[in-house]
Amino acid sequence: MSNSSPTKYIDIQHVEQTFKTKKGLFPALKDINLTVAKGEFVTLIGHSGCGKSTLLNLIAGLTTPTHGVLLCADREIAGPGPERAVVFQNHSLLPWLTCFENVYLAVERVFAATESKAQLKARTESALALVGLTAAAQKRPGEISGGMKQRVGIARALSMEPMVLLMDEPFGALDALTRAKLQDELLEIVAATQATVVMVTHDVDEAVLLSDKIVMLTNGPAATIGEVLAVDLPRPRNRVALADDPQYQQYRKAVIDFLYTRQAHVEKVA
Amino acid sequence: MVSAVFHSPLEAIAPPANSHASPIGKAMSAPHANAPVADTVAPAAVSARPSATSRDFRGFWMAVLPPIMGLACLVLIWQLIASTSNSGIPKPAETWAQAVQVFSDPFYSEGPNDQGIGWNVLASLQRVAIGFGMAALVGIPAGFAIGRFEFLSRMFNPLISLLRPVSPLAWLPIGLLVFKGANPAAIWTIFICSIWPMIINTAVGVQRVPQDYMNVARVLNLSEWKIFTKILFPAVLPYLLTGVRLAVGTAWLVIVAAEMLTGGVGIGFWVWDEWNNLNVSSIIIAIFVIGIVGLMLEFALIKLATLFTFEEVKA
16 A cells, blocks of 8 residues: 555545436436545535535445446455444444443454454553543443544544544534534544544534545535635644634635535425 | 422422522533532422322322222122123132132142143143244244345245234144144144244344444444344344244233143143133133233343343434
């Protein structure tokens, strides 16, 4: 993977996705071309129903495109795999396993072939420590808050040491304060692990705060990439300092302008 | 009357106490929020103790009185029917006397046709256990297979739809023909009637495993064995246990009828035998025994099911 072009770590070429529905074919995405560099943080933003999650599922390999090719590290994405870890929107923890066991399941799958049980346990513990959940390790998902569940989901994804971290509105279901806290934690984790991240969001501030690149999708059906905005803010980023940073305001304005002026959402009854 | 006097002051005090505490509660995290509310309410509760105890009494009576009245109603109607007509139905008191006699020695055995009620119940339970156990052994794996693979589900669904509504007793002659014996035929009947709820519920459970969990399995690339043990089985378990509960209920319904036809030792046969002796109070005792055993089976399985049911975690 090291000899792949660093600026084209994920390469999406002419991807089109059409779903079969009862009323015939529904074109969800068309002519998507996008590259993600290694270590880059990319967010996909757009109105609900525009196909952000569809695109993320394509990168994850959970679905295959109708047309076009997706490459990751110069290899075609043929199916899901632990090298492209997914943080699901609703965390998708298994309710009958403890937080520790949920993460261990992932660690075991990736590292059991090469490492001892003690090493696997240490990996699980350090992943939980990374998201500040050492104390809740033996609790079941039903016993912890929504924010903690989402953190376990992130710990599970990170514990696999994935090449790419795919996040589908990971903070969408959380309250604003918890969301801000987790965003800050994510910034620190990403800075420490140099992970490549593709994240779906509908939150403009989240996109500007976290991203190197914001990919704005046009409204569906047959959504495509409307604009790509490079966010050139220095890291580490501080949300308080950025709040009255004119450059930050400009980026924010650009995204809002795209979303609400050029792609003003018209709710159609499909 | 006394309770009413104490009642209103408590309610007059409580709301301001609550409204005073709630802004603090909102600012704090959840466990702390309860503390101030509890503190402020506590003094009010102390002053209103008589009211609280009378309310406890009301709860107690609500829990105990209606069921007792229901039973009393049953006994009353029974008594009325037994004493007014010449139907031959024994009065509750006679039945009670008979019951005391029957239960004084439940485990006597004087030949195959004259055994205590304990032996009869145990014999029936044993048949149910064997027939039901075999049905579980076949039905649960079959349910998993049918739920997991669409081809199998399309293959077997018409068969299940066709065979499931058939009365279990219609299978009894087939059992007698094939197994050439009353006891295996009764077990066969239990088997065939208790297998359907287990197959159907297990299959439905497998089909309803949330797609999210299966996506986790796909992203982690879990082996089929890990998928089964870590995701499929725990997710299906509540459905499976519902199937088991329905199956045991049906089996217990059917065994009485099957034993009436096949004879031997068993509660169903006992009912028939006592009918032939025109010993009606024994039949009424048997009805109560069958009901109570069925209730206990159901209760045990509900307890088992709650042990394995996880609160579904939804976003």
